[in-house]
Amino acid sequence: MKNSDAVPYGAAAPEEATEIREVQHFAYCPHRWGLIYIGCDWRENAFVCRAKLVHERVDRGQAASLRGSIVERSVQVYEDDWGLFGVLDALEMKSSPGGAAIAKYGKRFALTVVEYKPSRPRNERALFADRMQLLAQKICADHVFGTDCAACFYYADTRKRDAVRFAEADFAALAGILRSIADCRRRQRIPPPNRSALCSGCSMKDICLPKAGGEGCESC
Numbered sequence: 001m002k003n004s005d006a007v008p009y010g011a012a013a014p015e016e017a018t019e020i021r022e023v024q025h026f027a028y029c030p031h032r033w034g035l036i037y038i039g040c041d042w043r044e045n046a047f048v049c050r051a052k053l054v055h056e057r058v059d060r061g062q063a064a065s066l067r068g069s070i071v072e073r074s075v076q077v078y079e080d081d082w083g084l085f086g087v088l089d090a091l092e093m094k095s096s097p098g099g100a101a102i103a104k105y106g107k108r109f110a111l112t113v114v115e116y117k118p119s120r121p122r123n124e125r126a127l128f129a130d131r132m133q134l135l136a137q138k139i140c141a142d143h144v145f146g147t148d149c150a151a152c153f154y155y156a157d158t159r160k161r162d163a164v165r166f167a168e169a170d171f172a173a174l175a176g177i178l179r180s181i182a183d184c185r186r187r188q189r190i191p192p193p194n195r196s197a198l199c200s201g202c203s204m205k206d207i208c209l210p211k212a213g214g215e216g217c218e219s220c
């Protein structure tokens with residue numbers, strides 16, 4: 001599905017623009033997002049450290065050649081109508097006469113947005129959060145490069161790629177997340193905690209679960 005076919009989110013004021021990684025945090029758990037972006041708090045755990053290590057190499061911002069492709073790292077992107085901005089882990093460029101014109105190389109390329117993850121989440125909600133992040137990246141990359149980018153995850157533990165295709169429902173889900181983020185930000189509201197299987201892997205649990213009574217919360 002092309003970005004142009006997407007459910008429009010509606011133009012956001014510049015100060016309401018959402019960083020792509022916020023999407024992943026909110027889709028994982030709205031309370032987690034609120035602790036980080038409204039409460040300005042942050043905690044790390046083994047999962048966070050592992051993800052940081054995986055990103056270390058791709059975040060150096062240097063182009064490289066891989067299997068006949070050029071790979072640009074840490075690519076800054078944005079999309080004003082969706083009110084999104086952020087950085088792609090990697091953008092893979094394969095020479096293609098019908099692809100996007102990239103002035104730096106004076107050639108046309110088929111583009112793939114690549115998001116690096118330590119491993120494939122087993123939890124469906126966590127997988128959904130990663131998909132929403134990747135979709136936000138694709139929307140921005142489509143806009144900046146004027147093409148319909150492919151998108152995939154690269155899982156470091158298996159060294160395998162997982163190509164992802166998005167449907168209309170995914171665009172609608174992302175639009176809903178962005179509306180919720182904008183609403184919470186406008187009202188400076190931290191959504192309530194929602195204890196779930198995701199809490200065990202959440203780096204914010206030490207400051208979150210005691211407040212949630214340690215055994216549930218107002219929404220579960």
Ligand code: SF4
Pocket residue numbers: 028029030031032193194195196198199200202203204205206208209
């Ligand atoms: S511990 Fe659970 S409820 Fe609290 S922020 Fe993390 S995922 Fe959300």
